Amino acid sequence: MKRKILILSVLTILLAILAANTLAYFTADTAAHNVITTGNVDIVLNEWANEERTERFEKQIDVLPGTEVTKIVEVENIGSGSVWVRIWTNGAFYSEDGTPLDPGAFTLDINTTDWTKQGDFYYYNRALAPGEKTEPLFTTVSFNEAMDNRYQNSTLYVDVNAFAVQAANNGAGALDATGWPSFTPPTTP
Numbered sequence: 001m002k003r004k005i006l007i008l009s010v011l012t013i014l015l016a017i018l019a020a021n022t023l024a025y026f027t028a029d030t031a032a033h034n035v036i037t038t039g040n041v042d043i044v045l046n047e048w049a050n051e052e053r054t055e056r057f058e059k060q061i062d063v064l065p066g067t068e069v070t071k072i073v074e075v076e077n078i079g080s081g082s083v084w085v086r087i088w089t090n091g092a093f094y095s096e097d098g099t100p101l102d103p104g105a106f107t108l109d110i111n112t113t114d115w116t117k118q119g120d121f122y123y124y125n126r127a128l129a130p131g132e133k134t135e136p137l138f139t140t141v142s143f144n145e146a147m148d149n150r151y152q153n154s155t156l157y158v159d160v161n162a163f164a165v166q167a168a169n170n171g172a173g174a175l176d177a178t179g180w181p182s183f184t185p186p187t188t189p
Contacts, residue, residue: 042079045162046133048072063156065147073137075162077128082167084174085124087115087137088183089160096153105147106156108138116175120185123174127167159186 047057049070060069075085091108093101114135115122124134141158163181171177 039080039166041081041083041164041166042077043083043085043162043164044076044078045160046072046074046076047160048074063143065143065151066145067143069141069143070139071141071158072139073160074134075124075128075164076133077130077164079164080130082127082129083164084167084170084177085128085134085162085164086121086174086180087124087160087162088121088185089137089158090185091141091156091158093151093154093156095150101150101154105144105151107142107144108158109140109142110138111135118175121163125174127174128164161186 046053049055049057049060049072051070051072053072057071063069073087073089075087077083077085089108091103091106093103093105095101110117110122114125115137116125117123122137128134137160141156161183163183165177165179165181167177170179
């Protein structure tokens with residue numbers, strides 16, 4: 001009888017080992033390493049001194065009343081996604097001794113076809129795809145012919161600040177977009 005129990009025990013152990021080895025053939029293992037990177041919002045503010053856009057605008061010296069200076073202001077999207085763009089711009093004249101002068105002595109030829117003014121900002125009317133440039137906000141600064149001697153040796157400061165936010169899932173247009181960076185206008189000079 002002990003022999004029968006021993007044989008049955010050995011057979012049970014062998015069947016258990018075979019069953020365990022058989023189960024190994026029915027298992028599987030796999031792994032995946034997924035990488036998801038976020039895009040970026042990045043722009044460049046371009047200011048050109050000529051129509052060919054080969055010379056960067058730095059400064060103009062010895063401007064006289066009644067003249068027009070080329071200053072082409074555009075924004076380029078160098079980021080990875082489409083963006084909404086807005087620009088804040090302001091101009092201020094100061095005499096040689098630092099006294100503020102009438103800002104009506106100059107004008108900017110603002111492009112109201114491609115840009116919409118709301119509040120203190122000009123908003124580009126369409127999303128800007130990666131690699132695209134806006135139409136210029138303005139292309140010239142014109143000086144009034146009626147500028148008198150108070151404007152001799154004066155300085156005009158034209159400040160331009162550009163901002164962008166993602167266009168994807170962010171409103172139907174730039175005016176509806178949220179998440180614009182906070183901005184405090186600079187004090188000139």
